[in-house]
Amino acid sequence: MRLNYIYNFSYEDNENESYFIYTVKDSTISRFIMDLNGQVKQMNWIDGSKSWFLFWSQPREKCEVYAYCGASGRCHEDTSPFCDCMNGFKPKLENDWNLENYAGGCERKTQLQCGNNSLANGKSDRFLKSPNVHLPENPQSVAVGSIEECETTCFNNCSCSAYAYENNGCSIWIGELLNLQQLEQGDTDGKTIYIKLAASEFPSSKDNKGIIIGVVVGSIAFVVLLGLVLFVYLRRRKRTIKTTKAVEGSLMAFAYRDLQNATKNFSEKLGGGGRRNSEQSEDGTVKFFPTWAANRIAENGDLRSLLDPRLEGNADVEELSRICKLACWCIQDNETHRPSMGQVVQILEGVVDVTQPPIPRSLQLFGDNQEHILFFTESSSSQSSQTQTNTSAASSQIKSTTSSRSS
Incomplete structure (x- = not known):
């Protein structure tokens, strides 16, 4: 331990007990807390600025706190709010959720059909693909030969809520999902999980037809509007481009009038920045x-x-x-x-x-x-x-x- 370290540490270990003690040297003011989101923090008082300085925290990120978003909640480290519910789920305690207390987690909007019942009424449960995630805690490994067999294993188990298949390995999750984290796009550590949802959570073919018609009509309207905007822009551009001409090297030679307008009759210089270091x-x-x-x-x-x-x-x-x-x-x-x-x-x-x-x-x-x-x-x-x-x-x-x- 360095001599100039601001803490004194001691460890007691005997036949009756084991414990760890730390004390603060000199006149340093320090406090050790666990805040409401589950992070342990060491705060030191900076007398010069009259404020607390975050000296150390563990876990360092909110999404690393166990079950920070509750059961079936999804954590986002770089967006706000940090937690949301997965597709097909809603906050279990809406008021707590609005107060940024996510411990209650999420619950299904529609309960699973499961078993033979689903085959009888033609509304079989289905799986929603959810890519680029950090997989939840406590998976169970299943010996299968393909991703289809992995899906079938989870489908036939009414308690199975999700499955993942990677490198010829099948993992399933029984019951609630904990510590599911949505990673940033492009994160190479991202995995894909398939969440079991009721059939009603998926759009029907009739809904799809309406969506397709809407997209086509919207696209045509957008193209027409874009054409009008480009037409007006090019007509105006044509009037101003006459004062310039292209030269070798893809550069543009500006006329005297262009420079005069850009500098307000040479009263302002181009490229003027802020203050120097x-x-x-x-x-x-x-x-x-x-x-x-x-x-x-x-x-x-x-x-x-x-x-x-x-x-x-x-x-x-x-x-x-x-x-x-x-x-x-x-x-x-x-x-x-x-x-x-x-x-x-x-x-x-x-x-x-x-x-x-x-x-x-x-x-x-x-x-x-x-x-x-x-x-x-x-x-x-x-x-x-x-x-x-x-x-x-x-x-x-x-x-x-x-x-x-x-x-």
């Missing part, structure tokens, strides 16, 4: 913008000062705070602390809250002032280290950080 102030010192922005976030300062002056501070403060915090999380030194693209979208949409981020160590090394560094590494389940750095040592530490990142 660093700028020189009137006293000759150079201010590194990312470090300055990260400090503003950590100090809960006025984030409107980070905006382009031309905006005149006109921005939603809550949205600006969310974006700035997210940006700081996205450039953390340890890549395991950076959010996934799915989490980024959820945070920007306001579905998921974003906590106060620590200032990345690499940014602190560019600062002129002495700063208190708090950073973590995943190798020891989020190790914490606190370091004091000053301007004279910044150069050598920057070289060290750069070489370690390159390796």
